[in-house]
Amino acid sequence: MPATETVVDAPRRLPWRTAEVREVIAETSRVRSLVLDVPGWPGHRAGQHVDVRLTADDGYQAQRSYSIASAPEAAHVMLTVEQIEEGEVSPYLAMDVLPGDKFELRGPIGGYFVWTAKLDGPLFLVAGGSGVVPLMAMLRDRVRAPNPGPALLLYSSRTGDDIIYRDELDRLAARGDGLTVVHTLTRGHPPGWTGGTRRVDREMLAALGFPVAASPRIYICGPTPLVETAAAALHDLGHAADRIKTERFGPTGGPP
Amino acid sequence: MSDPPVSRGFRGRKAPDAPADRVPPGQHLTSDFPVLSAGPTPQVNLANWTFALQNGGNLLRKWSWAEFEALPQTKVTVDIHCVTTWSKLDTQWQGVTLDTLLEAAGLPQAPADFAMIYCDGGYTTNMPVADLISGKAMVATRYGGKPLTPEHGGPARLLVPHLYFWKSAKWARRLRFMEKDEPGFWESLGYHIYGDPWREQRYAGD
The missing domain is CATH 3.40.50.80 (Nucleotide-binding domain of ferredoxin-NADP reductase (FNR) module)
Incomplete structure (x- = not known):
């Protein structure tokens, strides 16, 4: 007998995607921009953010939110990260990361603090x-x-x-x-x-x-x-x- | 599912004082108290402030600030968890539990299974009534023994510490009981309808 399932219209879970650092841009002494290759990136709106998850070689993970710096139509996702004193994730992203390094990213997130070029007015x-x-x-x-x-x-x-x-x-x-x-x-x-x-x-x-x-x-x-x-x-x-x-x-x- | 990529050279520094049974997955401890709001902090005049309970469109009971302050007070020390990944342990609050409010309104039990909270500034958030009663939630007016400051939701905010902190709505003014669950502000903008930090229900679909 064929199994039947109740189809539930559940929202799809935002998956973690692997981001590979393509380029690192020093913005100031404490701030760097990371240009990322994110296969499968679904696109975003200006103002949205992502969750970033780092995994240490012993499996320890740490997760933080960062705003997206790139325009929606840009070819690559850019994050710009300021090193926070005593921070756990930001010093790694703002100081240590090199092209070729990988971490995980989930998003885009946030549907309120957003703007699009289609909106008129000042x-x-x-x-x-x-x-x-x-x-x-x-x-x-x-x-x-x-x-x-x-x-x-x-x-x-x-x-x-x-x-x-x-x-x-x-x-x-x-x-x-x-x-x-x-x-x-x-x-x-x-x-x-x-x-x-x-x-x-x-x-x-x-x-x-x-x-x-x-x-x-x-x-x-x-x-x-x-x-x-x-x-x-x-x-x-x-x-x-x-x-x-x-x-x-x-x-x-x-x-x- | 494949293993997550190792981030070369990342060591992390898990706080040694972070008790695993109190810090949900994906969270980290903070000692400060970040402020997160979607718009301007409302300026509230206590002379005009009221808090109301509503069932559908019917007003059940409304309290002035003086009447609200005269209700039996409850103090709690709880851990709070923000969806932006910070958690803060042992936060001290004082306010009026939803159980006390229901009793003061002469209601032996909540009239419906879900609730929407309405706030100054237009913010809303939803949750099952089961998460508001039995001592699980309060309308808090004091933090750390002092009146709640405006940027932290004063004069009164909801406190539902077992859910992500966006559910603990600042500047709460009205609680409407409703038959069906409906999404509030962040719940309509991609955040999880329920928001249990221990199941890491951050976003819709989690």
Whole structure:
């Protein structure tokens, strides 16, 4: 007698995939980007993240979440990882990994802190430190929009040497397609610096940001104090709460 | 299934004080308390704050802040587990259990098998009522003996420590009993409908 089964419409499990490091790019003294070959990668949306799992030769495993830095249409998945003091996974990814090394990756994950070039209207990005990573995926995605709306990245770093993607951001801003990049430095600045010289605050957001009437889509990513400050100030300035999407990171961060 | 690839040169450094029976698979211990929220932290005026129990569309009972604070309090020390892979041991909370709320509302038992929690800021999360009663969950108003701060969900958040921490919804304002399970915010965006950390139910399909 043939067996019959009840077909349950269960969601498919996100599989662990093997990622092979294809290229390593030093971004700053503490940050590296890893360009990965991920056979079977299903694609992602700008702003999403992955879980990474490392396996030691004794079988010990450690798992963390990292934002995806590459645009959805990029040929390879890029992660950008900052070395966290006392970290377990980030020092390995940000310092030790070499081309040819392998680890596991699962994703993409997260369907809220996402943006696509198909969305119209102004795009307002606020980043602190390596919080720029998922926002960079959005700016890389924006390049393919035929008529992109205006965009602003307000990016807070400690010093000029800590700015991630600095050259690429300069190039993107020089395209003349409506993107403005404003840097602010919180721990000293070089002579002749024309950007901001303090932490992101309400005055800075009010002076630089889009007016409320323009109804920008706002994405804020960085350490908790920056995110709390920026989100509260923008809400207070009149931007609707559901237009303000946040992602906080700390030594152990990632959504939700 | 094939063995996972060994990550050349990765040693790891499993915390020696991590008791295996308290740290679920794929998790690691943290001593700080990361903040993770999808939007701005709501500013709550306690004078207007209420917490409500609802069955379907019917209001069962609503408490003002003063009334809520006057309910019998419960203290717990529990381990919490965030889906982003951090776990924190021995966290101390105080609040009102769902059992106490049901009793205070004059309900001998919950009127339905599932519940949706609604929060300031529009966040929602769902779970079976069985995971909320019998001392398993509370609406917490204090952490470490102090009033819960806004970024950690104050004035009041749900605490369901045996499920991943996104179920412990911040800024909780309303619990609606419902006949059928329905997905909440993260549950509609790829996260697991139930979220048991010991079965590593992180994402839909796990």
